[in-house]
Amino acid sequence: MKKFTALIVLFLFCGVQLIFAQQKITGTVTNSENGSAIPGVTIRAEGTTIGTVTDLEGKYELSVPDGTQKLIFSYVGMISKTITIDKTVINVSLTPDTKNLDEFVITALGISREKKALGYSVQGVSSEELTKANESNVINSLTGKVSGIQITNATGAVGSSSRIVIRGASSFENNQPLFVVDGVPISNATTEVSQWGSTDFGNAAMDIDPANIASISVLKGPNAAALYGSRGSNGVVLITTKKGMEGKKKNAIGVSITSSISVQDPYVFVKYQDQYGQGVLGSEFYYNRYARKTGMPYSEFAVGGYHPGIGFTYFDGAGGGVNDGVDESWGPRLDIGLKIPQYNSPLTDPTDPTTREATPWVSHPSNIEDFFENGITFDNNVAIYKRTDVSNVRLSVSRQDVSGTVPNTDLTKNTVNFSGGMSLTDKLHTSATVTYIQNKSDNLPGQGYGPNNVMQSLGGWFGRQVNMEDMKNHYDEMNIFGNPYSWNTNYHNNPYWTVYKNTTSRGRHRMFGNFQMSYDILPWLSLTGRMGTDFYHEYRKHVDYNQSIDYPNGHFWQNERQEVEINGDLFFTINKKFNNFSLYGITGLNNRSNNYQYSYLEAPELTVPNKFFISNVKGNPAAGMRETHKKVIGTYAQASLGWKGMLYLDLTARNEWSSSLPAENRSYFYPSATLSYILTETIDVNPAFLSYAKIRGGWAQVGSDTDPHRLQGVYEGLDPFRGVTLFRTTRTLPPIGLMPEITSSFEVGADLRFIHNRIALDFTWYRQITKNQIMSINISDAAGYDYALINAGQVTNKGIEVTLTGKVIENKNGFNYTALVNWSKNDNTVDELYGDLKSYELSSSWGGVTVEARPGEPMGVIRANGFVRDQDNKVVVGPDGKPIVAETPIVVGNTTADWMGSINNLFAYKNITFSALIGCKMGGDIFSVSDWFGAYAGVTAETAQDGIRENGVLYNGVKGVFDDNGNLIMDENGVAITNGEPNDIVTSAQSFYSGYWGREEYSIIDGSYIKLREVTLGYVFDKEMLRNINWLQSVSLSLVCRNAAILWRHPSNDLGIDPETGFGATMRGVGLEQYQIPTARTFGFKLNATF
Structure with a gap:
């Protein structure tokens, strides 16, 4: 020490x-x-x-x-x-x-190599590109800048997680790439994210401060990442942090300051109707059918005058009035002069709820938008650095303060980063990096279908007559019945009660870094030892105040988790040239340990209202602890042989021993081989046409293990019964002979440059097969277990990646325009599952909707209650004028995109720079709960368009042919028989859209889009401008806009949701939209200065 x-x-x-x-x-x-x-x-x-x-x-x-x-x-x-x-x-x-442009990129183990020597695809992103748009989540900053990767941001909420997948999903369990900072793996875990009501605490990589990043290299697939072992099968994101080598004069202290402010403006909202308010059967369709002939005026019909079950009148918000306990908007028409007693109508006698006055029944078209606020983010970073001939040092301090677009949500992040290096002798060198992050939130918004996600109420079940300003002004008050002030006391808390009372807090302390020492044994041979760690401790707590809808007697839960990963590497590096040959090689050992601890406590009720501590729990609290340990030992070797700087052969091999696998399968070996050949070194080509040409190809095999402690059956604790602690056996049958997943990958590609390097084309074709999938399948109850953990299944991904860079206009002293195009297409197929198993559920949603892996289909097909179609693929309707539903769920969508692309336009004129990044995705379906429940509840625009509330719905389908028993007649292939007669049966809008339940195909949306992702405008003060300020080295100013606009959506997305939505960073979040927090557009100003 x-x-x-x-x-x-x-x-x-x-x-x-x-x-x-x-x-x-x-x-x-x-x-x-x-x-x-x-x-x-x-x-x-x-x-x-x-x-x-x-x-x-x-x-x-x-x-x-x-x-x-x-x-x-x-x-x-x-x-x-x-x-x-x-x-x-x-x-x-x-x-x-102009011929070779020898680029260096960071590769496996954090080692810099010439790009021309690589036989696999690596794409880098500079610090300037990462930080240009001032995105705080490092994953989001890669969006549109690297081909072959798909990034999905869970919601527009503060601190929300992002999912990154490279070259498509290949595993049923995990498809996230490995994140490595300065050669040391770090966690990018996402926990407790669910579509059934939870909080998104973000992905762990969001802790990384982009201001400390020098560059990122994305290693795409097993060929590039083979040396990283089991965790490299999904690719690797290599992050290199800044060091104390930044362009200041030797022995002088340099200082850099970056400061920015940005405003988040929520702008992607569902399209709601503003013609009808809360209630049921209140439209003109029902008035015309029942009451008009009696001479009853519509104003009387609207308040239950014809029947106490029709229309709306408020009494207590719990069903005491006319439909005042319902949370649907099938009630009377708004804005036609009606007056109806409402939740906020004054009482003539404050003690008598029957004296509630009738007040104007009017719409509030922007009531959802009015709830959200403009978020604001402050980012500040100061870095001090210095270098000498034999040493360098850098110290950086950052602070980020975020106020979210959901009221009373926030995030504060403090980061301290230190790096230093020194040559103790001309042969002995040391370096160290360490980063400490404190991440704190007093409240994070809920997500999914749960009471703490305000969008569950606002976006799906909400009276279109509700005044949001009124909700805000009185949320902390009680009504005459002693309930919290709200428009509906049956199902929904006041949204402001939710965000100000029922809060979810989080505090996380994290430290990661490494210490490295290397010794040059010979000029071409060195020995390096590196010890790295990633440690975090996190505390989370959620509280529900007394008289909340779901917890009238109060409730809270809290948990703590702590994880530490330690990586030790010892390796020799060879870098030798002799005659026409060059040899670069690595051989070494890796020792990795992961230790995880978790404890939780949940109080079902409170004795004293709103005191959220353990001694105040009423009844038996739920509590538990979990601890896991895992160790992996690996040996690895790499040899890269070059000949005349034109031909390179790379061979790698790694063997690992994992404690999470049984002894007989604990050891697994995986090799790789790549070959690259630079054509322009051997053929004489005019550089005005072909400046550089390289072809490459490679094959690799990588294994992947599983989580710890899945091999033996263990007892699980249950809630105590009369003071007696209970246990049960695990629900999963312990596996026998579990093997690692194996991914085999083959890729070929070419790097071409034309017209004196003004045009560069990088092309890759790949094929990737993952077998021995680790699956948890349902088994017979007779076995005494619910599930079994097995090896089965095979998934194939094959695709194309293209990166095209063009210096369209090049003028050294004038206007310049460079365009960078990324394009990729991935075809994904589930080749087989297990035995005769027809489907494997990856995730699920309302109405029995599932996202599944099915043989012969892409991974992630959506299966739901779908429509019967005839031989011409027309929807068949029944005698009620509604689509007939197939007897069993059918495949109604595919979450896999057809292709993705982006174009980054970079303009420069003297000291002025301008950039615009456009991205698109074609294909990839979504099941939208916002559409499904929103239509059922009558709040979406579709449910009141084209006069259907007055005249009814005539669905565009064909009539089925039925037998004497009313059964639809099918042909021998199971296809419905029709006579082609179009449907002419009109049904009420409420009846039709209430029929969405059990007809989930209605709400399948094509997730295609074109987006303007980033726009930046910058100005750099040159040395001439600063010549009289000796202490100031450089200054730059920039205006930025992120998520600038959705330029186009697929017509099926008439609801207007952001098609880039999901849950967390796992497969269970793919293809499901469930009341996401609205996406925000960000406007910002940024200042950079160096001294």
Whole structure:
């Protein structure tokens, strides 16, 4: 510990240098074409690891040991130079490399390699691109910037999670890629997210502050990620953080400041009707049918004058009046001069509810929009950094304050990031990074179908006559019956009661980082040891105040969870050139341990109202604890053999031993091989046409294990009975001979550049097969268990990825336009399940809707109660004029997208920059609960359009042919027989849309869209402008807009939902929309300055 403390002190002061015989070299590096200074050029003493980089003015200073003969100057896009040391001032000019443009990318284990040597697809995103639009969730910042990845943001709520999938879903359990920061894996877990009412606490990767990120590399699929073992089968997102090497002069302290403010404006709302209010049977259709002939005026009919079950009159909101306990809007017409007693009507006698006055029955068209607020986010970051010849250090402090669009929701995040590196000798080098994050929310909004998601009430069951301002002003009051003030006391809390009383809080402390030491045994051989950890502790608590709808006697739950992952790596690295050959190799060991602890407590009722602590629990609280441990040991090796800088062969191998698998299958091996060939090194082609051409191909196999403690049966604790603790056996039959999932992948591709590199094309075709899926299937009760854990099933993904970059207009001193296009298509098929099993449920929703894996179908088909169709695929209607439902659920949709694409337009004129990112997705269906229940409840616009409340609904279908018993006649293939006669039976709108229950196909929406994702406008103050401010190095200002607009939706999405919705980061959230918090458009201003 003392040694470590001393080392940190050395990092912080960064002024202590080892004393040895050395000479000092200085100089300037410029561009040979225009003479401009080049900042960031790497200068290294040949045969050593001693080096530096040029500052913003292209200047450098380097102390090298006596006897050093040469310096190597290198920079991306320039031809490297090796210069003999014959004087103390060496100025160098570098020439642009119009042929090769040797790009370096971060690959497995955090090691930088030449992109031309890779036989697989890797796509990088720079810090500038990541932070341009000021997106705080690092996953969302990748949207539209990398081909082959699909990102879905769960809701528009503060702190909500995002799901990222690379090259389609391949596993029934987990499809999330591995996240690695500076070579060390970190968690991106999402927990407690459910469509049945929960809170989205976000995905763990959202803790990462984009201000500390230098670059991101996305390793797509097993070919690129084979060295990462079982967790790399879904690809890897490699994050490299900033270090103390940023372009400041050596031995000088640099400071950078980034500050921004942004406003979130909710703008994607469901389309509601504003013609009819709360109640049932209150439309003109029923008036014309029943009361008009009696001469009764509509105003009397509307308040129950014809029948006490028709219309609406408020008494107590619980059914004491005329339909005042219902939460549907099939009541009387609004805005025609009616006066009806309502929830907020004054009482002539404050003690007598029968004296409630009749008040104007009017619409409030924006009552849903009025509930939401403009959110606001403040982001501030300060970083201090310094470098010398042998050391560098960087310290960054960030704070983010967010007020959500849902009232009384928030998030505060504080981040401290430290990185340092030092060469203790010319052969021994150390580095360390550590990041601490404090993430706190006093209240996060609910989601899914539950009482704490305000959109369940507002979006699906809400009187269209309700005044939201009135709800806000009186939410903390009680009505005459002693109930909280609300429009309906049967089913719904006042939405403001929900967000101000029934809160969900969270506090999370997290720390991750690594310490690394490497020793250069020989100029071409080094040994590296690295220890990394990711630790977090989180506390969550939810409270429900007394007299809440679901918990009249109060309620709360709380839980704590703690997880720590420790990774240790020890590996040799070889980097050797001899004659026409080059050899790059790694061989090493990895030791990983994961330890998780969880405890929870739930109080069903409270003794003293609204005191939320354990000693105040009434009855028996529910409580429990869980602890898991997992260990994985791995050995790995990689060899990359190059020939003449044109042909590269990469071989990798890894073997792992996982404690989560049985002893006989605990060890599993997976290899990979890739080959790349640079054609333009061997053929003479005019660079004005073909500047660069590389073809590549590869094969890989990767295993994937399962969660810990699934091999043995354990006893599960139950609620105590009369003070006696009860246990039961696990519901899942312990597996025998469980094996790892195996993914085999093959890909081929080409990297092409044309017209002196003005056009670049990257193309990849891949095929990926995942077998031995780890599945939990239903079994017979006779076995004594409900489920069995088995290996079965196979899923195939094959697809195409294209990245096209074009410098459309290039003018060194004028206007420039660059376009970056990403396009991908993935075809996904479930080849087989288990035995004769026809379906495997991945998730479910209301009405028996399920998202399933079915043999021969894409993974994630939607199965629901669907319509019977005839031989011409026309919907068959019954004698009631409504579609006939098939006897058993049928496949009605497919959640897999047909293809995805984006175009990023980058414009620059002198100091001004402008960018616009457009993204699209075609295909991918959604079951919308907002549409299903919204139509059933009569609140959506569709239920009152085209005069159907007055005249009824004539459904566009064909009449079925029925036998004497009223049964629909089918042909020998089970297809309905019709005579082609169109439906002419009119039904009331209420009857028709109430029939949505059991007819879920109505609410299947095509999730296709085109979006304007980002728009930015920036201005950079050049050195000339700042010449009189010596202490100021650079300043830039920018205006940003995220989620700018939905330019187009599929016509089936006439409800107007955001088609990019889901739940959390797992398969169970795919293809289901369930009262999501409205998507917000973000406007922001950002300032960057360096000193």
